Amino acid sequence: MTVLARPAGPSRSMAGHYRFRHVARMEWIKLHSLRSTWCALVITVGGATAMAVLIGRGTRNGAGDLTNNALAGVAPGLLFTGVLGVLIMTSEYTSGMIRATLAAVPRRPLLLAAKAAVLGVVALVAGEAASFISFAAGGAALRHGIAAPSLAQPEVLRAVLLAGASFSLIGLLGLGLGAMIRHTAAAIAVLVGGVYLAAQAVGAASLGVARYMPVLIVANSLTTTKPATCSPHAAPCLHFLSPWAGLGLLSLYAAAALGAGAWLLARRDA
Amino acid sequence: MIEARGLTKRFGPRLAVDGLSFDVRPGRVTGFLGPNGSGKSTTMRLILGLDRPDAGQARIGGRRYRDLGWPLREAGALLEARAWHPGRTARGHLAALAASNGIGGRRVDEVLGLAGLTDVAGLRAGKFSLGMAQRLGIAAALLGDPPVLLLDEPVNGLDPAGIHWIRDLLRSLAAQGRTVFVSSHLISEMALMAEHVVVIGRGRLLADAPVADLAARAPSLEDAFLELTGASTEYQARRAEA
Numbered sequence: 472m473t474v475l476a477r478p479a480g481p482s483r484s485m486a487g488h489y490r491f492r493h494v495a496r497m498e499w500i501k502l503h504s505l506r507s508t509w510c511a512l513v514i515t516v517g518g519a520t521a522m523a524v525l526i527g528r529g530t531r532n533g534a535g536d537l538t539n540n541a542l543a544g545v546a547p548g549l550l551f552t553g554v555l556g557v558l559i560m561t562s563e564y565t566s567g568m569i570r571a572t573l574a575a576v577p578r579r580p581l582l583l584a585a586k587a588a589v590l591g592v593v594a595l596v597a598g599e600a601a602s603f604i605s606f607a608a609g610g611a612a613l614r615h616g617i618a619a620p621s622l623a624q625p626e627v628l629r630a631v632l633l634a635g636a637s638f639s640l641i642g643l644l645g646l647g648l649g650a651m652i653r654h655t656a657a658a659i660a661v662l663v664g665g666v667y668l669a670a671q672a673v674g675a676a677s678l679g680v681a682r683y684m685p686v687l688i689v690a691n692s693l694t695t696t697k698p699a700t701c702s703p704h705a706a707p708c709l710h711f712l713s714p715w716a717g718l719g720l721l722s723l724y725a726a727a728a729l730g731a732g733a734w735l736l737a738r739r740d741a
Numbered sequence: 742m743i744e745a746r747g748l749t750k751r752f753g754p755r756l757a758v759d760g761l762s763f764d765v766r767p768g769r770v771t772g773f774l775g776p777n778g779s780g781k782s783t784t785m786r787l788i789l790g791l792d793r794p795d796a797g798q799a800r801i802g803g804r805r806y807r808d809l810g811w812p813l814r815e816a817g818a819l820l821e822a823r824a825w826h827p828g829r830t831a832r833g834h835l836a837a838l839a840a841s842n843g844i845g846g847r848r849v850d851e852v853l854g855l856a857g858l859t860d861v862a863g864l865r866a867g868k869f870s871l872g873m874a875q876r877l878g879i880a881a882a883l884l885g886d887p888p889v890l891l892l893d894e895p896v897n898g899l900d901p902a903g904i905h906w907i908r909d910l911l912r913s914l915a916a917q918g919r920t921v922f923v924s925s926h927l928i929s930e931m932a933l934m935a936e937h938v939v940v941i942g943r944g945r946l947l948a949d950a951p952v953a954d955l956a957a958r959a960p961s962l963e964d965a966f967l968e969l970t971g972a973s974t975e976y977q978a979r980r981a982e983a
Contacts (some may be wrong), residue, residue: 504837567823570820574813574816575812577806577807578807652946740786
């Protein structure tokens with residue numbers, strides 16, 4: 472039996488240690504070898520672009536925040552990278568793959584870090600693609616003599632870039648939730664509840680807290696190019712976070728979920 | 742070489758593994774026998790660091806599993822059939838695991854050939870029959886050409902040709918000086934495959950002896966096994982009635 476000809480005594484020694492790059496390579500192969508990954512990313516880009524075109528065609532007032540309009544598909548589109556993040560972790564438990572994965576990589580926080588790095592980069596690339604294509608398509612769809620916004624205008628490039636980054640951050644939030652909760656349906660429920668529904672409920676109950684809700688940060692802090700103007704008659708007036716404060720808070724949410732996920736992953740039986 | 746020392750694992754009020762100590766030596770196939778629910782799988786999971794023991798420890802080649810430098814090149818394991826994502830191909834599954842331990846793509850093709858899966862390597866593994874699933878699990882265990890192998894019920898779902906194949910494979914691996922630890926509840930299969938057996942019941946060690954010695958104590962290995970484990974299965978039956 473030629474493939475097993477190498478003598479394998481107890482004396483056989485192996486130098487070195489598996490490192491982050493080995494684990495990240497495994498996670499990259501896992502991610503790109505599934506058709507569902509590509510489906511989720513294509514729908515993310517396509518959906519955000521379609522929404523931008525629809526809103527662009529319907530726009531009649533050129534004085535509004537046209538960039539924010541073109542990026543309207545970002546907030547709902549976040550669901551796809553968020554769910555992708557959840558599935559990267561929970562599908563390991565559903566299929567039993569987690570046992571093979573942890574037998575190959577017993578250092579569990581390193582495993583989660585590698586998953587986060589691979590997902591973070593993939594979702595960032597897809598998110599920026601969704602954001603820039605939406606921005607271009609939304610501008611091109613404008614009619615009624617309204618001039619399309621340009622990336623050279625103040626705050627516009629920042630809004631488009633941060634919209635793309637939000638896909639990555641919500642993906643990482645999903646990954647952290649997946650590691651904490653381990654069951655697909657429950658983790659997606661918490662993701663959707665936390666990102667979307669809580670914003671509605673909390674927003675209705677307390678306007679002061681609404682600005683800390685993920686979906687409102689994306690819609691009203693990251694992707695705006697003009698400060699919201701409050702008419703003096705509309706009280707109370709909502710004050711949203713600045714774009715960079717919003718980005719910081721979203722990052723904090725993702726980091727907290729990943730930290731808790733890593734802590735639980737390292738302590739629980741697989 | 743696998744060493745278990747005082748391994749203990751509790752699930753709620755139930756003691757699944759109870760102060761288990763044994764050595765699995767290289768150069769022979771060691772069978773791991775016990776009635777259903779006796780703690781065989783839990784013991785394997787403790788050795789692989791998947792579950793955390795409440796007391797005691799296990800070592801592979803003198804080190805805890807989580808301290809191994811290249812785990813797949815030092816120990817290969819088959820724990821359950823279908824420990825992979827059903828949407829991934831057999832080759833994709835093995836390629837991902839190989840990458841984590843710096844194992845080259847050529848070795849992936851080698852183990853696919855060894856397990857007789859070359860022709861189906863590009864198919865999604867979710868469509869595999871139980872027999873093919875076991876073969877893919879064994880291919881994964883052999884990926885790192887490891888000196889230590891742990892296989893939990895590897896003959897489950899295999900047809901007679903598959904059982905013959907795995908018996909020959911494990912015996913030849915042991916003959917090369919590897920440590921081969923195989924659990925099963927099929928005594929007749931163990932009688933053919935193993936030279937040494939570790940028998941447990943209710944998580945406790947009942948015997949750690951050469952197959953020939955055990956078989957000599959009773960008309961057959963099966964009789965010896967039933968005699969050894971009789972007390973623990975009776976106990977379980979009483980518990981179930983109560």
